[in-house]
Amino acid sequence: MLALLGIGVNIMFGIGVRIGSITGAVLTFLMWLSAFPIEHNPIADDHLIYMIIFIVFALKPDVGKWVGLGEYWEKLVGEKYPWLL
DSSP states (O other): OHHHHHHHHHHHHTSSHHHHHHHHHHHHHHHHHHTOSOSSOSSSOHHHHHHHHHHHHHHOTTHHHHSSSHHHHHHHHTTTOGGGO
8 A cells, every 4th residue: 555655655746756657567467466356347447447557657758747746856967867757
């Protein structure tokens, strides 16, 4: 639950969105795997939909700049540590 909280805060503030999105996609995929056997449609499960959204967030370079503190974060640590963006 703390991992979900950390990922949610990470995405909401727009700081380190790429890392948060990748870990969110991995976490939701593992939660989808833990639910087997799935009683209903395994393809339209909410975990897979969240995983796709996390992957889109990770691939878009400017997701944190829309609403959050992504621009400030990029100026603060972007040049020195680009993997933290």
